Amino acid sequence: MDLTTRYLGMRLKNPLVPSASPLSRDLGTLQRMEEAGASAIVLYSLFEEEILIGDLALHETLNLGTESYSEALSYLPEALYYQTGPEAYLEHLRRVKDKLSIPVIASLNGISTGGWIRYARELEAIGADALELNMYYLPTDPHLSGSVVEEMYAQLLGELRRTVTLPIAVKLSPFFSALPHMARRLAGVGAQGLVLFNRFYQPDLDIESLRTEPTLELSSSSELRLPLRWIALLFGNVAADFALTTGVHTVEDAIKGLMAGASVTMMASELLLNGIQRIGEILSELEVWLEVHEYESLAPLIGSMSVLRSGQSAAFERANYISVLRSYLPDAGLSTLAEAS
Numbered sequence: 001m002d003l004t005t006r007y008l009g010m011r012l013k014n015p016l017v018p019s020a021s022p023l024s025r026d027l028g029t030l031q032r033m034e035e036a037g038a039s040a041i042v043l044y045s046l047f048e049e050e051i052l053i054g055d056l057a058l059h060e061t062l063n064l065g066t067e068s069y070s071e072a073l074s075y076l077p078e079a080l081y082y083q084t085g086p087e088a089y090l091e092h093l094r095r096v097k098d099k100l101s102i103p104v105i106a107s108l109n110g111i112s113t114g115g116w117i118r119y120a121r122e123l124e125a126i127g128a129d130a131l132e133l134n135m136y137y138l139p140t141d142p143h144l145s146g147s148v149v150e151e152m153y154a155q156l157l158g159e160l161r162r163t164v165t166l167p168i169a170v171k172l173s174p175f176f177s178a179l180p181h182m183a184r185r186l187a188g189v190g191a192q193g194l195v196l197f198n199r200f201y202q203p204d205l206d207i208e209s210l211r212t213e214p215t216l217e218l219s220s221s222s223e224l225r226l227p228l229r230w231i232a233l234l235f236g237n238v239a240a241d242f243a244l245t246t247g248v249h250t251v252e253d254a255i256k257g258l259m260a261g262a263s264v265t266m267m268a269s270e271l272l273l274n275g276i277q278r279i280g281e282i283l284s285e286l287e288v289w290l291e292v293h294e295y296e297s298l299a300p301l302i303g304s305m306s307v308l309r310s311g312q313s314a315a316f317e318r319a320n321y322i323s324v325l326r327s328y329l330p331d332a333g334l335s336t337l338a339e340a341s
Helices: 027-036 050-063 085-099 115-126 148-161 177-190 221-234 251-260 268-275 279-290 316-327 332-339
Strands: 005-006 010-011 014-020 040-046 104-109 130-134 168-172 193-196 204-208 211-213 240-247 264-267
Touching: 005 014, 005 240, 014 040, 014 279, 027 040, 027 085, 040 050, 040 085, 040 193, 050 085, 085 115, 085 211, 104 115, 115 130, 115 148, 130 148, 148 168, 148 177, 168 177, 168 240, 177 221, 177 240, 193 221, 221 240, 221 251, 251 264, 251 279, 264 268, 268 279
Parallel strands: 014 264, 040 104, 104 130, 130 168, 168 193, 193 240, 240 264
Antiparallel strands: 005 010, 204 211
């Protein structure tokens, strides 16, 4: 069975790609992902804040003791003291590229333009096969308009595009008033791929201590529906490859993502919950499903249920909303009422 797909100009052996997660911090784990069948991997993110803090720490280190006596040579700390996060990330990428034969996608997480973007050039020099730009931004200023936020995204992508020649995928949140317009704009600025969607982790409130508490809940298959809907709507209307992330746990989830129009389906929560061997299990199940349904390759499946190919635009728009609300009838009395109306 031909499971190959194309994503960001790369020919991948199958559509299963582990997304950015703590699992990618360990080289041995990454090697087991490749052995299990992963076609590419996305490294954990290098954050803008880590780079800026690292630069500040290095500046302070280099200037430490400059106002002291010249005899105070001990003010110069050991090199280990100022090994910063970015340098560790670059070294990790170097080791990963040395050991893995599948494509490695580096991940940058930030929102502002500035000097931190220079690390993209270093990632490219080390051998990253592509970059995933993760824009995790929560606009809390009531004076900040949506158009200004969109301009921030476009400017950052534009600066990154001028910095490297690598393929770039942008990982987005669903919180745009006109997502299709934003998707087309990013593709026009230079995004070869769009990753839908970023998960925002919401803080909880402790009503006894009166504090906010950070929370982390892994995804479930029910979360697949949001990216599924938007990829089905955007496929063929935006000149970019799509990666579906969030909610991919089973072979059915992966098939739905491909049918909607995703070139690859990314997973992390399933691997954290049930182990890396799930990659191989899902791939085996995918081959069986394709054979049973008489597919010879993955290509005819991708986008087969998108709005462009199926013509079911109403099913993904307001008609679905109305139908769902009218179909929920909790008791016979309401059912009778609905029939009468």
